[in-house]
Amino acid sequence: MPRKPHIKPPTPESRRVGYAIVGLGKLSVEELIPAVRTSQEGYVAALVTSELDKGREFARALDLKDSDVYAYDDFEALAQREDVQAVYIVLPNSLHREFITRAAKMGKHILSEKPLGMNAKDAQKIVDTCKKAGVQLMTAYRCQYTPHHWAARDAVQGGRLGTVKLLDSIHVQVEDDPTAWRLQKDLAGGGPLPDVGIYSVNTLRFVTGQEPEWVFATLHQPKKDKRFREVEESVSFLLGFPDGVTATVHTSYGAFKTDTLRVMGDRGSLLMDPAFTYRGLKLSIEDSAGTTVPSFPDYNQFGLEFDHFAQRVRDGRAPWTPGEEAVQDHVIMDALYESARSGEVVKLKGVKKKDAFRGTKPQLPGSGD
Amino acid sequence: MPRKPHIKPPTPESRRVGYAIVGLGKLSVEELIPAVRTSQEGYVAALVTSELDKGREFARALDLKDSDVYAYDDFEALAQREDVQAVYIVLPNSLHREFITRAAKMGKHILSEKPLGMNAKDAQKIVDTCKKAGVQLMTAYRCQYTPHHWAARDAVQGGRLGTVKLLDSIHVQVEDDPTAWRLQKDLAGGGPLPDVGIYSVNTLRFVTGQEPEWVFATLHQPKKDKRFREVEESVSFLLGFPDGVTATVHTSYGAFKTDTLRVMGDRGSLLMDPAFTYRGLKLSIEDSAGTTVPSFPDYNQFGLEFDHFAQRVRDGRAPWTPGEEAVQDHVIMDALYESARSGEVVKLKGVKKKDAFRGTKPQLPGSGD
Amino acid sequence: MPRKPHIKPPTPESRRVGYAIVGLGKLSVEELIPAVRTSQEGYVAALVTSELDKGREFARALDLKDSDVYAYDDFEALAQREDVQAVYIVLPNSLHREFITRAAKMGKHILSEKPLGMNAKDAQKIVDTCKKAGVQLMTAYRCQYTPHHWAARDAVQGGRLGTVKLLDSIHVQVEDDPTAWRLQKDLAGGGPLPDVGIYSVNTLRFVTGQEPEWVFATLHQPKKDKRFREVEESVSFLLGFPDGVTATVHTSYGAFKTDTLRVMGDRGSLLMDPAFTYRGLKLSIEDSAGTTVPSFPDYNQFGLEFDHFAQRVRDGRAPWTPGEEAVQDHVIMDALYESARSGEVVKLKGVKKKDAFRGTKPQLPGSGD
Amino acid sequence: MPRKPHIKPPTPESRRVGYAIVGLGKLSVEELIPAVRTSQEGYVAALVTSELDKGREFARALDLKDSDVYAYDDFEALAQREDVQAVYIVLPNSLHREFITRAAKMGKHILSEKPLGMNAKDAQKIVDTCKKAGVQLMTAYRCQYTPHHWAARDAVQGGRLGTVKLLDSIHVQVEDDPTAWRLQKDLAGGGPLPDVGIYSVNTLRFVTGQEPEWVFATLHQPKKDKRFREVEESVSFLLGFPDGVTATVHTSYGAFKTDTLRVMGDRGSLLMDPAFTYRGLKLSIEDSAGTTVPSFPDYNQFGLEFDHFAQRVRDGRAPWTPGEEAVQDHVIMDALYESARSGEVVKLKGVKKKDAFRGTKPQLPGSGD
Structure with missing residues (x-):
């Protein structure tokens, strides 16, 4: 009788990668949160912000609990949250290294906004830290x-x-x-x-x-x-x-x-x-x-990033970026x-190798498996 | 320090108009549900579907409870749901009149997909029914x-x-x-x-x-x-x-x-x-x-409809369509x-009056109030 | 030393088809005359107009002699002009039949602006007249x-x-x-x-x-x-x-x-x-x-018509239109x-045959010979 | 009866500026000659080329006489041609100075293709030569x-x-x-x-x-x-x-x-x-x-150049370029x-003045007088 859904519902949260969004600026609010919510492989499990009241308003609007909102000082409380496997760092650039380091210590995988650091040296330290901690690090080059x-x-x-x-x-x-x-x-x-x-x-x-x-x-x-x-x-x-x-x-x-x-x-x-x-x-x-x-099917750029990193979190292979x-x-x-x-x-130092700094190729939407 | 949100969070659900989505086809799943979730004035409070299992999967994915999913036979149970003020009818055309009639009897306001009915006579009966029941009826001409x-x-x-x-x-x-x-x-x-x-x-x-x-x-x-x-x-x-x-x-x-x-x-x-x-x-x-x-700011067409009808539900004025x-x-x-x-x-019978069949002008995004 | 011309000069007039332009309206003056002058296969040999003074001004500007300009009454003088093999009729529609008939009687081939006549009957008479006189007739459907x-x-x-x-x-x-x-x-x-x-x-x-x-x-x-x-x-x-x-x-x-x-x-x-x-x-x-x-090399639409008809005048085959x-x-x-x-x-009377009313396919520019 | 020309015929040659085209390359043949022929203010009066046979073919096709075609060695014969007021130099860059100098000596005004010379010093000498000879020099920056x-x-x-x-x-x-x-x-x-x-x-x-x-x-x-x-x-x-x-x-x-x-x-x-x-x-x-x-009326870029320089030849004011x-x-x-x-x-040496190297503003088509 009534038409059947042609598309399958998203993977249940239990099988998806839970992200904590760290930073509640314009990008998070207008793009990332709506995108991650429609992602097939990830979902928002927690918010981290300096403005707890606003964070709670968003949490409520987004059907999270007040207790899913964390102050920056309480960031380490996420260590206890097994459902939070990854953090998405959306902070001013100067704070990337600190928060990535703190997340790495908790064993959380890290998706970070660009630029990764303040300069090459700073960024290299971030890479070294994650490597040492054995967590995945992906730069959000959508x-x-x-x-x-x-x-x-x-x-x-x-x-x-x-x-x-x-x-x-x-x-x-x-x-x-x-x-x-x-x-x-x-x-x-x-x-x-x-x-x-x-x-x-x-x-x-x-x-x-x-x-x-x-x-x-x-x-x-x-x-x-x-x-x-x-x-x-x-x-x-x-x-x-x-x-x-x-x-x-x-x-x-x-x-x-x-x-x-x-x-x-x-x-x-x-x-x-x-x-x-x-x-x-x-x-x-x-x-x-x-x-x-050329024409392409509809897609959400942030959703594609979330999905790629969720896959890498699960399979342990290096992300493309x-x-x-x-x-x-x-x-x-x-x-x-x-x-x-x-x-x-x-x-600059010559680099001959093609795609010298990249990892596992992303799967494009509609390209099958 | 961290950047402040430039946009306010959505109106809390308690002050928004709760919609029951009736019908879980492609349009509902791909467009309406994502749109209504980002609406400033409405939210999805319930789903009505013939396929309860799939409905519950969507509900879970959408942070609704299993008990927010209703079979068509249990449609009248929505009468008890005070948080459901409006239904959005997304069913095959031949079912519009039945479900609009049943919704009207419960005093729910109705947003219906087009075409409203099977023909002019059928559509007129739908209009008459809603008028008699004192509920708002809007056709979803996005x-x-x-x-x-x-x-x-x-x-x-x-x-x-x-x-x-x-x-x-x-x-x-x-x-x-x-x-x-x-x-x-x-x-x-x-x-x-x-x-x-x-x-x-x-x-x-x-x-x-x-x-x-x-x-x-x-x-x-x-x-x-x-x-x-x-x-x-x-x-x-x-x-x-x-x-x-x-x-x-x-x-x-x-x-x-x-x-x-x-x-x-x-x-x-x-x-x-x-x-x-x-x-x-x-x-x-x-x-x-x-x-x-001309260029325009970003908007979601379905979100604009939801907002317009939510405003009319609250102020009791006739919707634009x-x-x-x-x-x-x-x-x-x-x-x-x-x-x-x-x-x-x-x-056809001549109609001289401009906008003869329309109600309250919608407020365009970015046009202030 | 100095670069050599990459393109050959036009065919000398002696081997091109001479056209008399009949009617000196905007289309003739702004499009046809400039086009025919750059045509590889045709050239303007005479002008026919009601306004002799203006005609002579154009003639002079176009390096024709005053004696190449004819009044409508003197149209039949073209019979003596062996270098005028074709006429291009650019007159108000009601005059097409008269001038085509007069041209056909002189044995001139005829390129006529559209519409060919005032109605189907008038156009059919024009076709019959040309057939009887054994001259080519092409409609200028550029x-x-x-x-x-x-x-x-x-x-x-x-x-x-x-x-x-x-x-x-x-x-x-x-x-x-x-x-x-x-x-x-x-x-x-x-x-x-x-x-x-x-x-x-x-x-x-x-x-x-x-x-x-x-x-x-x-x-x-x-x-x-x-x-x-x-x-x-x-x-x-x-x-x-x-x-x-x-x-x-x-x-x-x-x-x-x-x-x-x-x-x-x-x-x-x-x-x-x-x-x-x-x-x-x-x-x-x-x-x-x-x-x-798709992209195409430059071309002049009128020039293509002139060239096609000039070829048909020479080979006696039916023009495409x-x-x-x-x-x-x-x-x-x-x-x-x-x-x-x-x-x-x-x-309308059914016509099954494809391209039922068309003749010899035109040669497209750049398509070789 | 028949429609009247809406546009006036070109200025008769006697009142237009006669150009000698020096060089018969692709640009001359495909663009300049067709353009100058439709110019309101200039016309082609002579051709100068190393290939006399080809030149004569073009001349004939263009209704010039064989005697209007000159070899490079006979360039100075143009001195006798009062109807040739200007030369258009369309030669390899290294020949610009020689031919401009020879033209200046004859008192002919010069429109030259770009680049004017081989380098700044060469170009400056060209400018000095023309100034000394009292002839106009314009660079063809269309x-x-x-x-x-x-x-x-x-x-x-x-x-x-x-x-x-x-x-x-x-x-x-x-x-x-x-x-x-x-x-x-x-x-x-x-x-x-x-x-x-x-x-x-x-x-x-x-x-x-x-x-x-x-x-x-x-x-x-x-x-x-x-x-x-x-x-x-x-x-x-x-x-x-x-x-x-x-x-x-x-x-x-x-x-x-x-x-x-x-x-x-x-x-x-x-x-x-x-x-x-x-x-x-x-x-x-x-x-x-x-x-x-924005939309613009049709125009020919080369025709606009010819017209501008012809005006400057007549009024003696410096061309725009x-x-x-x-x-x-x-x-x-x-x-x-x-x-x-x-x-x-x-x-580079600072230049504060706006349009420091330009002359009389050109009149745009359709801008009235």
């Missing part, structure tokens, strides 16, 4: 988990564009709140570069599977603008990849929202525009025959800041 | 609640296109499961016309605010195709609006997914393409100066079937 | 000669869209000069239908290769608007093709410039938008894999007017 | 004459995007003929930079009205590829404009045809894509309200090559 970005990567690496020649990416937006923690150097570690520019760096590395050999950067920091007393307004840079392939990149907190990625080969080109948004990604591939915009992947971005960003300071090209 | 469709309506009625001259809409898709209830006449009442064609009819009426005066239709039903033994594959038709404004419309279960709406005035035109999807709507407005694609709005669509669809049968133009 | 339209036809007939199900086309524009000859019934024969609506009719027939079996039309003629005292403002209609394939069409002189053509199959769809402009045509093909916009092709459009347009008058469906 | 580019400039300078922050441009294409003169350093002066990259440099300067203060470039020249034995395959660079505004630019002969220009301000952004093609330019302007694509404008591009390109060689930033 653009390495979407069907759109994998289709771009496949076009680049599968030869559809011919030999890759040039790269271009822009990720800029206006940050207009002078009090935002993102504009405080001791909390954020830097300005737009580690926050939004990192998407360009990381995704260019992902679609090519290669690592830059040198960088050159220029940085603009108008200190008269009270937003930019501590961090830069923008960084514009070149990344030199092997075989003369060069990327041009802009990142900024001062320019109207733009996010694109372009790969030019000798037989075709691809454009992602928008390239880094939560929704509405668009990929176009052009060659002498014309332009194609482990801590090492993040360290490499920090190495590059450190070099970019150094170049901007010195006005000179900064060389 | 395209009358989105910022995109309101912007289209404003462009049409605000003179931006000049005088409106011609209309065109297409809503077609492939239904390839010959066992689907939508293909059974006694369950669905018709084929693509009341299921997808109704979007074109309803939205053309909405953006113009006017009612057609005559219709002409042709219908194609290839009975050799086992999908179309009982219902038509497609209907193509003309709607004659006042002042010589004519609409051309296609609806079909046999053609590749297409959904568009175009309004042509003497000074400009607008195109919605896609016009009726759950996500990714696009509105373009063209005049001699060029083409403009009450039962009467649905009766009028049925009157037009009855006339279309009659025209297709007779091969002749069918005249 | 959309049957472009790579874009042929790619659309190939997608439709090659199965790329699956089985064709539904068709939709719009061709409307604002005619705002109340004194235009197009608005005078005795000069134009009708309103927007034979002038712009004919593109939809003709191109739908072309891409499917099939003929409609019935029509239904509604017509709007607001006589208070002084532009529409004699001819209709708009016609909206349905065309019934074989196997239940139905087309919806709008044509108008009262609505903002819009020209589209859509074909929906069960596995994909195509959209041309714009579909009928002189430049900037765009074809999109969509299926479950995504959307593709001979007079018979135009008679069929007139048969359909006559039926549309009759339907609009009677308010009833009008049946 | 992108400074189109309504699209002026609309972009107006959006940038009129504040529509807020304060300009960042710039990005790409102009790349595949040059696959290893024997092309463009790949010979002594003929071309460089590789893609002075040929296609110059569009990005010149147009970024034009839309902002400002001059870069420093440059940094990296260059790729795979000498194993026989095309790039003498010139670079690609140059990727940064241009530092005043107030921290930075441009990223790619130019290449090795990558699939791409040409874009993007300006990002703090309140909006604009994209031209394609930005530099002869036809089909597209401008999009985006801000928080959405995206707008005189030789000085080209010298400045050479200064920047010289600095880019120096930076690529040294691996260091190269500073």
